[in-house]
Amino acid sequence: MRELAASVLEWTGPFAVASVVSVRGSAPRPVGAALAVHPDGRVVGSVSGGCVEGAVYELALEVLATGTPRLARFGYSAEDAFAVGLTCGGELEVFVQLATPEIRAAMRAAVEGRPVVLTRSLVMGTGSVEFPESAPTSSSVVDNSLVESWGTAPRLLVFGAIDYASAVARQGKFLGYHVTVCDARPVFATVDRFPHADDVVVDWPHRYLAATPTDTSTAVCVLTHDPKFDVPLLKTALRLPLAFVGALGSRRTHLDRVARLRAEGVTDAELARLRSPIGLDLGAATPEETAVSIAAELVAVRRGGGGLPLSWTEVPIHKDAAAVCGA
Known part of the structure; x- marks a missing residue:
């Protein structure tokens, strides 16, 4: 979600944030990738590189209307390749909630270049934010909570x-x-x-x-x-x-x-x-x-890429989540 910070901090009033919280198989974005939706229809960020953005957008509008967080799963449908899903064959879960004061504070710290750790419940969307002297950059789910740690930029x-x-x-x-x-x-x-x-x-x-x-x-x-x-x-x-x-x-x-x-x-x-x-x-x-x-x-x-054209290789396009966490 850090990549959204500079764009959405100027937004006043409520907005929705959708975050990837689980990835299985081949999927274009890692845990922690995020998309923000403003009530006027503006969108910043991405959760899937385009595969399920439309469905997540509609889910974000629903959350904006109700205020209730939602957890949704998206995956490839073998029966209907045109159904909402990941045609690359992967599966992901997305958590959508209203932006909280903790989320806004974490984004502000990110823009200012300060390390921050943001923890959010995947049930209620409530959470906490900490500002340590240093922090690794990573995103993971622990005990049904999404923990995002943003260090300073390399x-x-x-x-x-x-x-x-x-x-x-x-x-x-x-x-x-x-x-x-x-x-x-x-x-x-x-x-x-x-x-x-x-x-x-x-x-x-x-x-x-x-x-x-x-x-x-x-x-x-x-x-x-x-x-x-x-x-x-x-x-x-x-x-x-x-x-x-x-x-x-x-x-x-x-x-x-x-x-x-x-x-x-x-x-x-x-x-x-x-x-x-x-x-x-x-x-x-x-x-x-x-x-x-x-x-x-x-x-x-x-x-850890080889620098060759992907058409020349048979290695996985997306490296394991640990290698791309915090991207």
Whole structure:
């Protein structure tokens, strides 16, 4: 439900929230995915990628009219493939209720970037909200209650204030990252040039990385392809427990970069963590296309994807719920 927060906090008066509380088999959205319906007909979010949205919308209107929470199950109907259900063969349960003060408070905390834990009864819709100092991002059902824990957004650190960085920052925000653009050159590192970044920092990249908080969800994209910036930055990054370290550049640039890093004492094990040239092979040419290829690699690493066309594989399209919880 966190993804709805920025859109629905401005809504005044009652509105309905539908949340996925159970998934079986192949289904497009995980536990915790949500959809909000305003009395005037506005809809934000999704619970199934389109399969049962119409039925859930009607259920939300009913809840708005009665005030009574509803728990509904949707699944594939072998007898009637056009019946309301999931034609992908999965089954899900959706809980619909009016937005409570606790839900509104949790959404407000999410927009402000504060960790929050929201617990709701799947019978009455009542619940509680807590604001811990830190929290993992997860959604699960425990003792007939939906427990949603939202940590702070993962960080995407983009180094190099170039046109590619602007496109990568935009993709990063789209994927839910807290995006920082950093460059040592103040003439290029400006808020006007990077409107989609949460922070624009003027500092030497390696110095900023060494001083800023990072964790195992942090992604680093090095776009400068200038040795005086790249080498000390990558030397620092490859020795931190980060989720992703990638660097832009041609294959010739990559070979030169690796040689320079080895000369600085970076080990083969550390170099094995470097994703360079950064991005998946999409044939990208423009900064925007390159940003999509970088975003695709970030998603593949984050979710355990292989990066191949789905038509070439026979693996499950949707990974297990634990891998995508909190998406």
